[in-house]
Amino acid sequence: MAETTTNWLAACRVEDAVENGGVCVKHGEEQIALFYFTRRNEWYATQNECPHRKQMALSRGMIGTITDEPKVACPFHKKNFSLKTGECLSGDECAIKTYPVKVENGTVYIALNA
Template sequence: MNDRIDPSWTSVCELADIVPDTGVCALVNGEQVAVFHVAEGGGSVFAIGNFDPGSQAAVLSRGLIGSLGERVVVASPIYKHHFDLRTGECLEMPEHSVRAYAARVAGGKVWIAA
């Protein structure tokens, strides 16, 4: 894949640049996006907005990854609210949900849908 061929996807980093079960922050079309490499189940990548509405800080990429039931979540490092990495839903306060972005790995790179 090449971002010149498909401009709706942006390459943000190499998958190897993200330590498994952690996140990084990337700038995609002027928006801070929290990108997570989840090692469980053979490895997956997820992307949600980085801004935590509860704490009013751009910190979600630094949260702790885990699971609640069937949901893969990140806990905000400030108030510990859990955000579903597939949907962006805030489990404790749904009104504080964030945007979820499509994410994939191709050619060893992490791509985020713009």
């Protein structure tokens, strides 16, 4: 079985992230929403495009929790997506892609191929 190596993208420094909010990380044509959930001391990354109306908007969404599930609400029509699984928590079929995140020596990394 072939072993795959995780491709970690150095996205930003911890101090450049928005506390309890998101930033957009561009990697080529790809846009990734990176969230620093300060209250929970957790990091999440998802696709930036909201699947509802294809808006590049999730990095500007409000983060919070629904029954302890961390989520982001799209700023356009307020659909909620789990930051852990990408599942739409508003009852729709659409889901978003999520990416593993790690922090090492003050740099935030996003796994592009995990």
